[in-house]
Amino acid sequence: MQHKLISFIGGGNMAQAIVFGLLKQGYPAELICVCDPNQHRRDLFSAQGTQVSDDNVKAIQDAEVILLAVKPQIMADVCAPLSAVDFSNKLVISIAAGISTARLTALLPSAKNIIRVMPNTPALVSQGMAGLFATEQVPTALKQFAQDLLSAVGKICWLEQEQDMHSVTAGSGSSPAYFFLFMEAMQQALVEMDLDPQTARLLVQQSALGAAQMVIDNPQTALSALRENVTSKGGTTAAALAVFEQKNMTQTIKQAMQACVQRSQEMESLF
Ligand SMILES: NC(=O)C1=CN([C@@H]2O[C@H](COP(=O)(O)OP(=O)(O)OC[C@H]3O[C@@H](n4cnc5c(N)ncnc54)[C@H](OP(=O)(O)O)[C@@H]3O)[C@@H](O)[C@H]2O)C=CC1
């Protein structure tokens, strides 16, 4: 992939996942600058050889790519001083949930090239999933750069309609947390059955990994068929799944994902 000078604005959880993921894939550390007001966070990055700064405006002057990785709630305040800089030859990538490209254009009026990305934290271990949306005027070469950047830390999909970003947030941006919660609950249940926490965690994590790998390795097989293959008639799995069914688990998952979409839509009108 082509290497460009990238300034990250915000060095929190998601920026760390992307930056450390990129470094693992050999992206040159000297071409990454991370801006964050927090000294401890800056130290995490400089220890890996990247540039760091507490001055956003200064740090974006020479950058070819600016990756906005602050909370949506403060995006407007963060962009206000940045708008003094000429963005016409720069690529702006925003990973903020619920901040539309129209809103970003209003916040950074000189920016012509804006790409919105919804990544997720497994980027840290090169297993990220990112949805990308570019406005019409973004040149192919810049779209290719954004695609290569996110592909370096996982899989990507392009969205034709920006409104689908809400569903992508429910499906991949937020979803690692659903799986962590599920695994957390399983581990806790096993500990309450007297297994030690390490053994409980091993059972859960290896089963999750194995299940995900089976899904990946069998693209033609319906997920329901993989489930049925584990479920012997009158057996143990059937007993467990019957409880999920009684508790309306499918409906609960659907409602949770709808809540995620609703919050993303709400954030679009709030910030
Ligand atoms: N976490 C995730 O899994 C995902 C997050 N996102 C999006 O990524 C963005 C960042 O989320 P996340 O990493 O979780 O949030 P974090 O709070 O972990 O990171 C944001 C960072 O920005 C810093 N910051 C605050 N003010 C400024 C400023 N003026 N200039 C530069 N940096 C500043 C914060 O410092 P301090 O803490 O001191 O305020 C913090 O270190 C959000 O918009 C979110 O929607 C998208 C997909 C997944």
Ligand SMILES: O=C(O)[C@@H]1CCC=N1
């Ligand atoms: O919870 C959030 O709002 C962010 C966006 C997707 C994952 N984390």
